[in-house]
Amino acid sequence: MNTALTEQKTINQAKLAAEFRQFINPEYVITDAETQRVYECDGLAAYCELPMITVLPETIEQVQKVMRICHQYAVPVVARGAGTGLSAGATPNDCGVLLSVAKFNQILDIDTDARLARLQPGVRNLAVSEAAAEHGLYYAPDPSSQIACSIGGNVAENAGGVHCLKYGLTVHNIVKVQMVTVDGELIELGNEGLDSYGMDLLALIHGSEGLLGVVTEVTVRLLPTPEKAQVVLAGFDSVTTAGDAVAKVIEEGIIPGGLEMMDSFAIKAADDFAKAGYPREAKALLLCEIDGTIEEVDQYIEQVATLFKKLGATSVQISQSEEQRMLFWKGRKSAFPAVGRISPDYYCMDGTIPRGELSNILTEINRLSEEYGLRVANVFHAGDGNLHPLILFDSSVPGEFEKTEEFGGRILEACVAAGGCITGEHGVGLEKIRQMAVQFNDEEISQFHAIKHSFDAEGTLNPGKAIPTLKRCQEYRSIRAQEQAKPSQSCGHDHSHEEEVKHV
Numbered sequence: 001m002n003t004a005l006t007e008q009k010t011i012n013q014a015k016l017a018a019e020f021r022q023f024i025n026p027e028y029v030i031t032d033a034e035t036q037r038v039y040e041c042d043g044l045a046a047y048c049e050l051p052m053i054t055v056l057p058e059t060i061e062q063v064q065k066v067m068r069i070c071h072q073y074a075v076p077v078v079a080r081g082a083g084t085g086l087s088a089g090a091t092p093n094d095c096g097v098l099l100s101v102a103k104f105n106q107i108l109d110i111d112t113d114a115r116l117a118r119l120q121p122g123v124r125n126l127a128v129s130e131a132a133a134e135h136g137l138y139y140a141p142d143p144s145s146q147i148a149c150s151i152g153g154n155v156a157e158n159a160g161g162v163h164c165l166k167y168g169l170t171v172h173n174i175v176k177v178q179m180v181t182v183d184g185e186l187i188e189l190g191n192e193g194l195d196s197y198g199m200d201l202l203a204l205i206h207g208s209e210g211l212l213g214v215v216t217e218v219t220v221r222l223l224p225t226p227e228k229a230q231v232v233l234a235g236f237d238s239v240t241t242a243g244d245a246v247a248k249v250i251e252e253g254i255i256p257g258g259l260e261m262m263d264s265f266a267i268k269a270a271d272d273f274a275k276a277g278y279p280r281e282a283k284a285l286l287l288c289e290i291d292g293t294i295e296e297v298d299q300y301i302e303q304v305a306t307l308f309k310k311l312g313a314t315s316v317q318i319s320q321s322e323e324q325r326m327l328f329w330k331g332r333k334s335a336f337p338a339v340g341r342i343s344p345d346y347y348c349m350d351g352t353i354p355r356g357e358l359s360n361i362l363t364e365i366n367r368l369s370e371e372y373g374l375r376v377a378n379v380f381h382a383g384d385g386n387l388h389p390l391i392l393f394d395s396s397v398p399g400e401f402e403k404t405e406e407f408g409g410r411i412l413e414a415c416v417a418a419g420g421c422i423t424g425e426h427g428v429g430l431e432k433i434r435q436m437a438v439q440f441n442d443e444e445i446s447q448f449h450a451i452k453h454s455f456d457a458e459g460t461l462n463p464g465k466a467i468p469t470l471k472r473c474q475e476y477r478s479i480r481a482q483e484q485a486k487p488s489q490s491c492g493h494d495h496s497h498e499e500e501v502k503h504v
């Protein structure tokens, strides 16, 4: 932290808190370190920082006032939903205000005729489908964290999930967003019709990671609950065969409701945890859900099962009841905590590759796993080519997190080399800011800065996240070029640059 900012912090904490307490319940203006400890990180606990002040406003007017005051003093603001993010996007700024939307947890309206739901940003993802169920409707994007993550956080990260292959990501399921800008203006993007006039600013907000404004209301599309859904669970003797089978399902013209893959390590961990009835001896597992009308499901479920057998599946099971379908998914959806039971720590990466590259990237991850001496469990949204390698490590071993982080970065760079990208759904945050320099050239990064500048000229909204400075990009590229020029890419190389690059 630089001295100027330290001074600002000392001056501003008492003054700002006093200003906030004039219009926010004083209980919800938190300044003491102990109470703020719960906000110091998101799901990526390696990046921790205590905010200067945490506020939990209860009305949109209060959010507007907080933003106006922070704008006046050029104080950074970090919005926070449920804090389940995995890229340190909601990590507070130590000289700034953490604005939690936890008090905005109401479902404002469910319009069954229009099949829309109007939500406050702190509503949990799963709560939307639970509330819509009595009307025969549901909200399709279903991150594995859906029991906890907020709809505002889903918009900010453009969250994905098992059902996004067929029904689209968050961006495809939102019609309107209300947002408070950096200077406290309340704006609406999108509308309840199919299209809106002008540029598609609604799409721009998706995945903007709290850099462009604070989302205060979200209108989501609801879909009719499918008449029927069944899952084919297929074991394979290699990840290559399973990867090829994924491509073949799509080639057949079948769009599954979900198409997920796990490798042998993840299969055993998930089955130990969920007792899901997985084929434990398989080297790879595919879960393929077909949903729709009864006739569609009956036809396609058999077609997929037959295809998997033809492609060499060593076991094929079709769920025979709703309980069994949910059990099959329970294993997949609890894969992260399940892996957490077999290692002191795990680090979840998130990269995307073209579907046809699945087996190549897995080979590369295995090679890197040996190079770094760290085990990896692989869980994917295979239909979307979205990888989640879980690197197992022990943070109590000095240097092991740094090694793990470097390994993760190398996986992302392999994704870019394979024609993919550095994030599928978890965002860039602080975690992947260095790899932005690998994914994008200076001109592209400049365009991101131009967009950011047009919403937030002073750069006080979630500063240091998602978009690196050009200088840092150039430094990182030159460091990586030097490393790659070395005869052997040992993981024991000098990390002294990394702290500097991390907090741009």
Ligand SMILES: Cc1cc2nc3c(=O)[nH]c(=O)nc-3n(C[C@H](O)[C@H](O)[C@H](O)COP(=O)(O)OP(=O)(O)OC[C@H]3O[C@@H](n4cnc5c(N)ncnc54)[C@H](O)[C@@H]3O)c2cc1C
Residues within 6 Å of the ligand: 042, 043, 078, 079, 080, 081, 082, 083, 084, 085, 086, 088, 089, 090, 101, 121, 142, 143, 144, 145, 148, 149, 150, 151, 152, 153, 154, 155, 156, 157, 158, 159, 160, 161, 162, 209, 210, 211, 213, 214, 215, 216, 336, 337, 425, 426, 462
């Ligand atoms: C076990 C586990 C499984 C997961 N599985 C998935 C998955 O399948 N798919 C997936 O996409 N993600 C997944 N995630 C990641 C995470 O749950 C999602 O990114 C989710 O969208 C984050 O929502 P949140 O409310 O927790 O946001 P937070 O973590 O609080 O914030 C995330 C980012 O959004 C910004 N933000 C939050 N609320 C607002 C707001 N109201 N206005 C403006 N900006 C805001 C924050 O500043 C931050 O940059 C998983 C996480 C865990 C821990």
